[in-house]
Amino acid sequence: MTADISCGVLVIGGGIAGLSLAAEVASRLAASPETRGRAGGVVLVEAEPTLGYHTSSRSARQLIPSYGPPLIQDLTLRTLALIRAAEADLSEPILAPRSFLLIGDEEAVRDRASTHMHPVMPAEALGLAPELRPETFSAAGLDTTSVSCNTDALLEFHRARLLAAGGRIITGQRVEAARQAREGTRWKVSAPGMRFEASTVVNAAGAWADTLAGIFGAHPLRLTPYRRTAAVVEVERPLEAGAPMVADASDRFYYRPEGRQVLISPAESEPSVAEDARPRNADVQALVEVVNSVTTMGITGVARAWTGLRTEAPDGLPVAGWDPAVPGFFWLAGQGGYGFQTSSAIAELAAGILLAETGGNDARKALSPARVQV
Ligand SMILES: Cc1cc2nc3c(=O)[nH]c(=O)nc-3n(C[C@H](O)[C@H](O)[C@H](O)COP(=O)(O)OP(=O)(O)OC[C@H]3O[C@@H](n4cnc5c(N)ncnc54)[C@H](O)[C@@H]3O)c2cc1C
Structure with a gap:
């Protein structure tokens, strides 16, 4: 045939x-x-x-040069350069500045340190992310080269x-x-x-x-697919539009502004079969509790949630x-x-x-x- x-x-x-x-x-x-x-x-x-x-279609849409092993960091910088070169011919940019703030205890933050991230004092971190409860972290690192991606x-x-x-x-x-x-x-x-x-x-x-x-x-x-969930939530006190993405160095959560709402994730990595993955209500509710316990943003409701598979060798x-x-x-x-x-x-x-x-x-x-x- x-x-x-x-x-x-x-x-x-x-x-x-x-x-x-x-x-x-x-x-x-x-x-x-x-x-x-x-x-x-x-x-x-x-x-x-x-x-x-x-x-x-299920990512957090952030490009973070300090994230991942050295080869990934090099590939990320090259990708940023190539997208920036392409943007010159586009009517709208694809990338927008959004810093990445890593918080946690000193050991966890040190373990994730990279050449693209510099340490910041907790007081400075609170200036960038005033919704954080100060007693929940003792160290922070900031990657100002990070961008959000359309x-x-x-x-x-x-x-x-x-x-x-x-x-x-x-x-x-x-x-x-x-x-x-x-x-x-x-x-x-x-x-x-x-x-x-x-x-x-x-x-x-x-x-x-x-x-x-x-x-x-x-x-x-x-190759193993790993589940990762994210949700967009309503909050009592919206974050500043230019606020950084904030991530826990022990991978318990991350969040960033999404207009007047906030995108949150439990940053989980749970092995899965290859499938059209769906979020579990209990996971999203547990995540809301974690984010409410470490911040004062005051989550009032979940607008939407989704799960995708991150596949790794x-x-x-x-x-x-x-x-x-x-x-x-x-x-x-x-x-x-x-x-x-x-x-x-x-x-x-x-x-x-x-x-x-x-x-x-x-x-x-x-x-x-x-x-x-x-
Ligand atoms: C919650 C979450 C947050 C994330 N955040 C980020 C982030 O901030 N930054 C970042 O860089 N990455 C992020 N990622 C990871 C990123 O989304 C993935 O690495 C990327 O989308 C993988 O792309 P892919 O093309 O390999 O896979 P996919 O997008 O899954 O594409 C594979 C395609 O193959 C098709 N296919 C499969 N089998 C067949 C077949 N037999 N015939 C025809 N078609 C087939 C499928 O239908 C599918 O559309 C995130 C992921 C998740 C889940």
């Missing part, structure tokens, strides 16, 4: 990972007269009717880039089966209403990345690179809690690998699936 769509690169998964990589590959191909004809051969397929339906605008930016380069997007088609006539030949990929043929397949399936790998005969990377770093055993199968998964803040840098790096360009060897090695597969 002939394919409905025959392409060079088939990206599976329409979250921030898949969209940013598809846009980067198509744009690079379109930029050169020798490869322009191949840009239309970049196709993204998403199982849900809309892009970004799963984790990518993640819808970032997803739209990549969507528009992909289409402008001639790439295509198919939604509502869950990839269910795949085969190669012989190892190394083109993939024949099936979804319920469509067949694809592709030289290269990119696995950007988020919480389903290991499941998808099984369809392509690749060994799983032992065993070592907590993202995975980007060719599968070591299955030709034509490329991994882009395990972004955990850093998916937006590392997105443009990882797309840049992954596009370089996919298009056989040189460079970025240390990061390539650190993100390679070969480091995880047993």
Whole structure:
């Protein structure tokens, strides 16, 4: 049977990972007269009717250079630089300043210290976040390089880039089966209403990345999806619009202004199956109690709550690179809690690998699936 769509690169998964990589590959191909004809051969397929339906529409929308291990911090700074460069051509900015204030006891704050964060005295922290109850923390660190991100605008930016380069997007088609006539030949990929043929397949399936790998005969990377819940709440005393995001160094909560409301999260990491995760009422009520006990903002009601899955490899770093055993199968998964803040840098790096360009060897090695597969 002939394919409905025959392409060079088939990206599976329409979250921030898949969209940013598809846009980067198509744009690079379109930029050169020798490869322009191949840009239309970049196709993204998403199982849900809309892009970004799963984790990518459920984040806290903050990019924090001091957050995560050193490689993540480098990827975050590179992502910020790339988004800022792109903003020059956009009518609205994607990023807005929002500092990140870490509070807790001295040991917990010290453990999370980073070059992008400087210590501040509790009195200064209270000046920045006067709603904090002073007896609940003894140390603080401030990252003034942190920004909030309009993640819808970032997803739209990549969507528009992909289409402008001639790439295509198919939604509502869950990839269910795949085969190669012989190892190394083109993939024949099936979804319920469509067949694809592709030289290269990119696995950007988020919480389903290991499941998808099984369809392509690749060994799983032992990726684990972890639940994380967030809620937007009404408060008696709204925070200042420019107030920092405040996070507990022992991961009991974080919060930040959301207009006159406040976004709060229990910052939990609870293993889950890959699913359309939903918040539990009891978790949200417990979170409201915690935030009320450490602040004076006075939560009066929950406007909305949601849960997303942050998917991690065993070592907590993202995975980007060719599968070591299955030709034509490329991994882009395990972004955990850093998916937006590392997105443009990882797309840049992954596009370089996919298009056989040189460079970025240390990061390539650190993100390679070969480091995880047993
Ligand atoms: C509460 C919360 C707060 C967060 N806050 C931040 C933050 O402040 N900053 C930050 O950088 N990150 C944050 N994150 C993490 C960030 O949201 C994720 O790292 C990122 O969204 C992951 O993107 P993704 O594209 O890998 O996954 P997803 O967005 O889940 O996309 C994967 C897609 O693959 C599709 N798919 C799966 N299987 C198939 C198939 N067989 N066929 C076709 N399509 C398929 C799925 O439908 C899905 O749409 C947060 C996450 C949560 C839950």
